[in-house]
Amino acid sequence: MAPAKKGILERLDAGEVVIGDGGFVFALEKRGYVKAGPWTPEAAVEHPEAVRQLHREFLRSGSNVMQTFTFYASDDKLENRGNKLSFTGAQINEAACDLAREVANEGDALVAGGVCQTPSYLSCKSETEVKAILKKQLDVFVRKDVDFLIAEYFEHVEEAVWAVEVLKETGKPVAACLCIGPDGDMHGVSPGECAVRLVKAGAQIVGVNCHFDPMTCVKAVKMMKEGVEKAGLKAHYMVQPLAYHTPDCSCQGFIDLPEFPFGLEPRILSRWDMHAYAREAYNTGIRFIGGCCGFEPYHIRAVAEELAPERGFLPEASEKHGNWGAGLEMHTKPWVRARARRDYWENLKPASGRPLCPSMSSPDGWGVTKGHSDLMQQSEATSKDQLKQLFDRSKSQ
Numbered sequence: 001m002a003p004a005k006k007g008i009l010e011r012l013d014a015g016e017v018v019i020g021d022g023g024f025v026f027a028l029e030k031r032g033y034v035k036a037g038p039w040t041p042e043a044a045v046e047h048p049e050a051v052r053q054l055h056r057e058f059l060r061s062g063s064n065v066m067q068t069f070t071f072y073a074s075d076d077k078l079e080n081r082g083n084k085l086s087f088t089g090a091q092i093n094e095a096a097c098d099l100a101r102e103v104a105n106e107g108d109a110l111v112a113g114g115v116c117q118t119p120s121y122l123s124c125k126s127e128t129e130v131k132a133i134l135k136k137q138l139d140v141f142v143r144k145d146v147d148f149l150i151a152e153y154f155e156h157v158e159e160a161v162w163a164v165e166v167l168k169e170t171g172k173p174v175a176a177c178l179c180i181g182p183d184g185d186m187h188g189v190s191p192g193e194c195a196v197r198l199v200k201a202g203a204q205i206v207g208v209n210c211h212f213d214p215m216t217c218v219k220a221v222k223m224m225k226e227g228v229e230k231a232g233l234k235a236h237y238m239v240q241p242l243a244y245h246t247p248d249c250s251c252q253g254f255i256d257l258p259e260f261p262f263g264l265e266p267r268i269l270s271r272w273d274m275h276a277y278a279r280e281a282y283n284t285g286i287r288f289i290g291g292c293c294g295f296e297p298y299h300i301r302a303v304a305e306e307l308a309p310e311r312g313f314l315p316e317a318s319e320k321h322g323n324w325g326a327g328l329e330m331h332t333k334p335w336v337r338a339r340a341r342r343d344y345w346e347n348l349k350p351a352s353g354r355p356l357c358p359s360m361s362s363p364d365g366w367g368v369t370k371g372h373s374d375l376m377q378q379s380e381a382t383s384k385d386q387l388k389q390l391f392d393r394s395k396s397q
Contacts, residue, residue, distance in 0.1 A: 005108060005109075005110060005147075007110070007147060007148070007173065008065075008110055008112075008147060008148045008173050008175075008205070008288075009148075009173050009204060009236070012205070012236040012287055012288065013236075015287065016287065016311075017282065017287055017289065017307050017310050017311050018064060018065060018238075018287060018288045018289070019062050019063050019064055019065070019289055019290060019300065019303055019304055019307070019311075020063060020065045020067065020238070020240050020288060020289065020290015020291065020300075021055070021058035021063040021065060021066060021067055021290055021291070021295075021300065022058055022063075022243075022290070022291040022292070022294075022295030022296060022297065022299060022300050023242075023243070023291060023292050023293040023294055023295045023296075024041070024051070024054060024067075024069045024071065025039050025041070025071055025293060026261070026293040026294055027054060027295075027296060028043055028050060028051070028054065028069075029261075031050060033046070033047045033050045033051075036261050036262070038072070038077070038078075039071065039072050040071075040072045040073065040077060040078055040092075041069045041070060041071055041072065041073050041092055041096065042086060042087055042092060043069070044069050044070075044092050044095040044096040044099060045087050045091055045092055045095045046086075046087075048095060048099055051069050051096070051099050052099050052102065052103060054297075055099060055100060055102075055103035055104075056103050056106070057297040057317075058297050058300055059103055059104075059106060059107050059109055060297070060315065060316045060317045061297040061298065061300040061301035061304060061315050061316075061317045062300055062301055062303065062304025062305075062314075062315030062317070063109065063290065063300050063304075064107070064108055064109045064110065065109060065110050065111075065112050065288075065290065066100040066101075066103055066104040066109050066110070066111050066112070067100065067111075067112045067114050067150065068093070068096040068097050068099075068100045068111065068112065068113050068114055068141075068146065069096045069099070069100070070092065070093050070096045070097075070113065070114050070115070070137065071114065071116055071153070072116060073089050073092045073093050073096070073137065074089055074115070074116075074118050074119075074120075074133050074134070074136070074137055075088065075089045075133065075136060076118055076119050076120045076133050077118065077119050078092075089136060089137060089140075090136070090139075090140055093113075093137055093140040093141070094140055094143075094144065097111065097113065097140065097141065097144035097146060098144070100112075100146075101144070101146075110147040110148065111146045111147050112146060112147065112148050112149065112150045112175070113137075113138075113140075113141035113144070113146035113148075113149050113150070114149075114150045114151075114152055115134055115137050115138070115149070115150075115151055115152075115163060115167070116151070116152055116153035116154065117153055117154045117155060117156070117159055117160075118130055118133050118134070118159070120133050121156065121159045127162055130159060130162055131162055131165070131166050134162070134163055134166045134167075135166055138166060138167065138169075138170065141170070142170050142172075146172070147172075147173075148172050148173040148174070148175065149167045149170065149172050149173070149174050149175070150174075150175045150176070150177065151163035151164055151167055151174065151175070151176045151177070151203070152175075152176075152177040152179075152209050152210075152240070153177065153179045153209060153210055154176075154177070154178050154179065154185075155178070155179055155180070155185060155186045155252070155369070156185050156186055156187060156369070157178060157185045157187075157189050157193075157194040157197055157198070158187075160176055160178055160194075160198060161197050161198060161201045163176070164176050164198055164201040164202050164203045165201055165202065167202075168201070168202035173204055173205070174202060174203050174204060174205070175203060175204070175205035175206070175207070175238055175288070176198045176201075176203035176205070176206050176207075177206070177207050177208055177209040177238065177240065178191075178194055178198075178208055178209075179208065179209055179210040179211040179212075179253065180194065180208055180211070180220060180251075181208075181211065181212045181216050181217070181219075181220050181249070181251065181253065182216065182219050182220050182223060183251045184251075186251065186252065186369035187369065190223070190227070191208075191220045191221075191223035191224045191227065192223050192224060192226055192227020192228070192230070193227060194224065194227075195223075195224035195225070195227050195228050195235070196227050196228060196231045196233065199228055199231075199233045199234075199235045200233070203235070204235060204236060205235065205236040205237065205238050205288060206224055206228070206235050206236075206237060206238070207221050207224065207237050207238035207239050207240070207286070207288070208220045208221055208224070208239060208240075208241070209238075209239070209240035209241065209292045210240070210241070210242060210253070210292040210293055211242065211246075211249075211252070211253025211254060211255070212241060212242060212246050212249060212253050212254070213241060213242055213244060213245050213246040213247070213269070214239075214241040214242070214243075214269065214273070214274075214277035214280075214281070215276075215277065215280060216241070216246065216247075216249075217239050217240075217241035217242075218239055218241075218277070218280050218281050218284055218286065221237050221238075221239050221281075221284065221286055222284050222285075224237065225237055225284070225285060236287060236288065237284075237285060237286045237287065237288065238286065238287075238288030238289070238290070239281050239286050239288070239289060239290070240289075240290040240291055240292045240295075241277070241291065241292060242254060242291075242292055242293050242294050242295075243268055243269050243274075243291060243292075243293070243294030243295045243296070243299050244264050244267040244268060244269065244293075244294050245267045245268075245269065246267070247360065248360040248361050248362075248363060249363060250363045252363075254293075256363035256364050257361050257363055257364070258361050258362070258363075258364055259361060264294065266352050266354060266357065268294060269294075269299070270348075270350060271298055271299060271301070271302035272302070272345045272346060272348065274299050274302035274303055274306070275302055275303075275305070275306040275346075277303070278302070278303040278306040278307050279306055279307075282307060282310065289303060289307070290303075291303075297317065298317075298321075301315055301317045301318060301321065304318070305318055305321075305323060322340070324340075324341065324342035324345055324346075325339055325340050325341065325342075325344070325345055326340050327340070328340040
């Protein structure tokens with residue numbers, strides 16, 4: 001019998017670097033398995049081979065956490081915004097747990113069950129109603145015995161605290177991530193205060209995911225760390241940012257960018273940007289380092305390669321990738337062979353290749369959040385009249 005794997009807290013308590021996976025929703029949307037808009041993860045049931053393969057690629061690239069593909073798999077979201085309801089949340093979550101466990105068992109990886117913000121909260125439902133939605137997902141994770149739980153992608157710390165309180169009832173380790181930047185949550189609660197509230201609610205790991213680029217997210221987690229330490233509390237820290245440059249984003253992040261979600265490719269970070277991100281996160285004291293939307297396996301491989309000295313090994317995928325472009329030593333063209341060195345790639349300023357391309361965009365944010373009538377959710381598809389109102393309003397912004 002194989003020895004039991006060390007748990008997430010055991011690893012972090014020992015100072016080990018834990019590398020998360022990347023962005024399933026965006027990756028599978030590009031591959032034709034997820035519908036943009038609802039962003040719900042029916043692919044775990046409809047196309048398990050696609051989800052399994054992506055897990056496997058992240059594992060091979062260095063990830064030692066397989067997060068279940070359960071983003072937005074709450075029943076209220078599955079019924080929301082005109083999405084055709086083919087499977088229940090329980091069916092999707094069960095399939096996602098099985099796929100993550102299957103691949104995790106192929107390596108030294110743990111399974112993390114994930115829940116995220118709910119349309120019910122945005123529609124001003126009560127704490128009791130929101131917690132009931134979250135608990136339905138949680139029941140599956142308990143039955144499937146995931147290794148730990150992650151509450152992620154919460155714009156409001158109030159809802160994130162509710163989620164942590166529900167997750168803590170299982171007795172499993174709990175991580176909690178907000179999708180915020182240095183300005184704090186959507187009601188202006190600072191990152192430091194958000195972290196304190198999450199730790200007091202019972203989260204042992206706190207951090208941020210999504211909405212912003214890596215360096216912005218690392219800055220926000222640094223503020224969280226400072227807040228927790230100032231309050232005399234203890235926690236571990238994690239970060240799973242976007243793989244996009246977002247210097248022009250406002251408080252709601254990349255959702256407000258006019259390129260979201262179908263024109264973001266010019267903003268993608270290179271693998272060399274990921275080296276810098278991994279080092280900055282590590283130097284900040286973050287030991288759970290992964291990615292969210294836009295992160296492909298090669299990005300995770302770059303993180304793993306940068307932190308190989310601390311981890312003591314390279315990922316399997318590095319067999320097909322010489323360190324800092326060393327594989328180019330075998331290229332046929334001499335000027336390409338001359339690029340097989342760290343200083344070349346570390347100092348490169350990539351061109352966009354797009355004539356007249358602006359360096360920044362003007363975000364579309366309308367300044368609304370939970371409690372505003374515009375965010376009251378509906379189960380039917382947006383009508384033509386409603387769309388016209390949105391089009392007209394967009395033109396006037």
